[in-house]
Amino acid sequence: MRFGHGQLSQPLGPRRLFGGQVLGAGHRLGLAQVALGLLEHVGSLGRGSGLARRFHGLLGRAQVDPRSRLDLGRSARAHGEGQQSQHRTGEPRDHGRSVPRGLEGPAAAHYHRVVARKLSLAHSPDSDDAFMFYGLARGKVPTEGLEIVHVLRDIESLNHQAREGVHEVTALSFHAYPYVAERYALMPCGGSIGDGYGPLIVAREAKDPEDLQHPGVVVAVPGTLTTAYLALKLFAPATRTRVVAFDRILDEVRAGRAEAGLVIHEGQLTFAGQGLHKILDLGAWWKQQTGLPLPLGGNAVRRDLGPDLVARLTRLVRDSVRYSLAHRPEALEYALGFARGMDPKIADRFVGMWVNDMTVDCGDRGRRAVQELLDRGHAAGLIPTRVAVDFVPA
Helix, strand or coil: CCCCCHHHCCCCCHHHHHCCCCCCCCCCCCHHHHHHHHHHHHHHCCCCCHHHHHHHHHCCCCCCCHHHCCCCCCCCCCCCHHHHHHCCCCCCCCCCCCCCCCCCHHHHHHHHHHHHCEEEEEECCCHHHHHHCHHHHCCCCCCCCCEEEEEECCHHHHHHHHCCCCCCEEEEEHHHHHHHCCCEEECCCCCEEECCCCCEEEECCCCCHHHHHCCCCEEEECCCCCHHHHHHHHHCCCCEEEECCHHHHHHHHHCCCCCEEEECCCHHHHHHHHCCEEEEEHHHHHHHHHCCCEEEEEEEEEHHHCHHHHHHHHHHHHHHHHHHHHCHHHHHHHHHHHCCCCCHHHHHHHHHHHCCHHHHCCHHHHHHHHHHHHHHHHHCCCCCCCCCCCECCC
């Protein structure tokens, strides 16, 4: 690589720029990493800041995730781009100094703005989540200078990652909230709340719901931090369970490896097509008990981002939901890519169940439902600590 004259007139190869230790066998460098490396090299020349500013201008509006930053020239720790994405801690790392040498004034301010504003938004790879985040995922909603990186994980994995603070914004089972309440606040938007419907218990043969507490019955569940699991245990405390990936539960029941299954996501509408029977709708049971909707999952935002950024991110999620509802056909077409082969009419119905006015804002009724759910879980000994539900005031 060679630039212009004088200060950068000599060839600048990867090993000179990053060091032989950093460039291990098979290592791949992203554009953002190369750009930051060049910035630091230019600054280290010590022959005035003009060249550094001019080169910085070439980067334009490139955005760099500090969590994907190479420790350039200071150690032999080499992380390929694929490895970095698997080891995000959620906490931005220090670059060793505030800005590369040679950058001051407006250029330094732009450097900080670029480096500090790449944020992860984690959610399930399901059609309802895909629908509500269509506006953000496809650039239809202005992001106010932020770069939002969508991370797709099943909800139980996200519940556990939230305990480590991995993502700035994350989908979360309401059951998991007491375990992360000190680190995250709940958004009042983006939630999945079933008003008279919810997770289903299904089996190969019709059963009395009370049979679920028989010692010989094992129910396949999608995770012990899911709200579906909490609702099941509130209904039938003695039920024995075994954790199975949510998208394998119907197969487990159909094959006889589990007597019953606790079904979330699209399986709530497709179980009958696999010859299975509904034993109980936990959302309907919950409404009979409380008169409230069953709040399954919401979005949470890390408190350490500060009140201004927390409010901005909450607005973005709400704006994305509103955009999708206002542009339903195109958002639904996008969501079908996450529907795992579901019939488009069924997918449309499923999205309508879980993305609606209460997704735009859960309202007082939704807030009361979340608090009631967690209070009952605590009273039953299923949640160790009582928490006061804390929603972002936006």
